[in-house]
Amino acid sequence: MSSGLMSYVWEGLGNTLLLTVFGALLGLVFAFIAGLGRSSERTWVRGIAMVYTEIFRGFPSLVLLFALIFIVPTFGYQLNPLFAGILALALNIGAYAAEVVRGAVKAVPPGQIEAAIALNFTPWQRLRKVVLPQAVVAMIPPFTNNLIELLKATSLVSLVYISDLTFSAQLIRASTGETALVFFGLLVGYGVIALFFTAIMKLLERMAARSLGRTVPSGLFGRKEVAA
Amino acid sequence: MTTTNGEFITFDGVHKSFGKNVVLDDLSFSVGEGERVTLIGPSGSGKTTILRMLMTLTRPDRGTIGVDGDYLYHEKRGDQLVPASDGHIRKVRSRITMVFQHFNLFPNMKVLRNVTEAPIHVLGKPKDEAEARGKELLELVGLGDKLDAHPSQLSGGQQQRVAIARALAVDPDVLLLDEVTSALDPELAAEVLDVLRDIAKTTDVTMLLVTHAMKFARDVSHRVLMFNEGRIIEDASPEQLFNEPEHERTKSFLRSVIDET
Numbered sequence A: 001m002s003s004g005l006m007s008y009v010w011e012g013l014g015n016t017l018l019l020t021v022f023g024a025l026l027g028l029v030f031a032f033i034a035g036l037g038r039s040s041e042r043t044w045v046r047g048i049a050m051v052y053t054e055i056f057r058g059f060p061s062l063v064l065l066f067a068l069i070f071i072v073p074t075f076g077y078q079l080n081p082l083f084a085g086i087l088a089l090a091l092n093i094g095a096y097a098a099e100v101v102r103g104a105v106k107a108v109p110p111g112q113i114e115a116a117i118a119l120n121f122t123p124w125q126r127l128r129k130v131v132l133p134q135a136v137v138a139m140i141p142p143f144t145n146n147l148i149e150l151l152k153a154t155s156l157v158s159l160v161y162i163s164d165l166t167f168s169a170q171l172i173r174a175s176t177g178e179t180a181l182v183f184f185g186l187l188v189g190y191g192v193i194a195l196f197f198t199a200i201m202k203l204l205e206r207m208a209a210r211s212l213g214r215t216v217p218s219g220l221f222g223r224k225e226v227a228a
Numbered sequence B: 001m002t003t004t005n006g007e008f009i010t011f012d013g014v015h016k017s018f019g020k021n022v023v024l025d026d027l028s029f030s031v032g033e034g035e036r037v038t039l040i041g042p043s044g045s046g047k048t049t050i051l052r053m054l055m056t057l058t059r060p061d062r063g064t065i066g067v068d069g070d071y072l073y074h075e076k077r078g079d080q081l082v083p084a085s086d087g088h089i090r091k092v093r094s095r096i097t098m099v100f101q102h103f104n105l106f107p108n109m110k111v112l113r114n115v116t117e118a119p120i121h122v123l124g125k126p127k128d129e130a131e132a133r134g135k136e137l138l139e140l141v142g143l144g145d146k147l148d149a150h151p152s153q154l155s156g157g158q159q160q161r162v163a164i165a166r167a168l169a170v171d172p173d174v175l176l177l178d179e180v181t182s183a184l185d186p187e188l189a190a191e192v193l194d195v196l197r198d199i200a201k202t203t204d205v206t207m208l209l210v211t212h213a214m215k216f217a218r219d220v221s222h223r224v225l226m227f228n229e230g231r232i233i234e235d236a237s238p239e240q241l242f243n244e245p246e247h248e249r250t251k252s253f254l255r256s257v258i259d260e261t
């Protein structure tokens, strides 16, 4: 492949990784705000959080992206396309991951919170020192699924001319005519990136489990069996 | 026994129901400063509910609960008694702590940190001071060699002893113990009860205990309250209550628990 075409590959790879990583980080912020919001004692906080998760889970990421790119400018403000991509992906994945946060927080045994009250921790300390460190361990495996979903969804941005991996593949295909080969390479590329992210998450999972004095069997496909 | 204040903890007209189930109806009693009082009675008679209300884990529907002159759920504003603010509840609660049936150690903290976290972050003690005291307390409960263990690596009896050290570390005036050996095998229960006997002998902390270990109750308590259906039906010294119970219900209850063990 010529160096000109290779540079498409690198640019595409860079943007795909950028969209995935920043989409995930921003999505994580949305997920925690909405997920904890849904566990709040205040009705209005719960309400806002619920509206966000219900609405944004229902929007296809692509439609959300079109909205950000084509509707927002009518209010006189043009979003950077890459940022619009990150935001659309983050809003969508954040709504899914919020449910993960909510479920994991709810799964912390009530006795843990009662012990924290008996030691007179403030509500914020209960959350930060007792609930979240335990809940996060339970969040990581489902977050891995969310992250892979996000990675796959990044390919949608090629439809608004952001030069991600899929967009680059289209360019290369157009200039070489090697349709089958290029799309095969694209599949392999996404597969390798997915494996890479899965491996990182597996590492995080093991670290988190260790913080609770548990062990997770090693290996990328090791099942999450927890030894007490 | 000498109590400086016979009304250190007071329940006055306390009522609690869960739905239609009336658990406590117009309950009044008091506990003196430094007194160790054991609550006994059949399962479901409301013993846990009483401790949980003192720990602010369950709110009473009516009545007042006082700790050393302060109401737990009420504040005096002028002559009026108004519902307590969170700050007021936290202030009164700072004098009380509880050990639970299922230990409830924090799995995300190693043993020493379980014990030092509240002294450092709630009481504001310097870290080295809290750690020195934490080690001392873990030594006292026989776990001086487990400072760096995860709770999950300990036996139930060891976990419960850590929980006791953790409770003592916040320098409570009132210690609540709710069936702290019920989840343990007899052998492990015995080691926990031995630790508690030592503590009872060496501290003057006010204790409210719920237990089915009657010999232990007899050894450590100044007073025993027999509960039945949310009411105190007998209030006596352990000698009196265990040797010559007055009520038929107390007699049958004592027979049933002694048969069990």
Ligand SMILES: Nc1ncnc2c1ncn2[C@@H]1O[C@H](COP(=O)(O)OP(=O)(O)O)[C@@H](O)[C@H]1O
Binding pocket: B018, B021, B023, B041, B042, B043, B044, B045, B046, B047, B048, B049, B050
């Ligand atoms: N959170 C709760 N919700 C509903 N009912 C409860 C709750 N906690 C306790 N109860 C009921 O209150 C009664 C007294 O319970 P409890 O105080 O635990 O009794 P004891 O500790 O003496 O066995 C029981 O009938 C129990 O079912």
Ligand SMILES: [Mg+2]
Binding pocket: B047, B048, B049, B179, B210
């Ligand atoms: Mg009970």
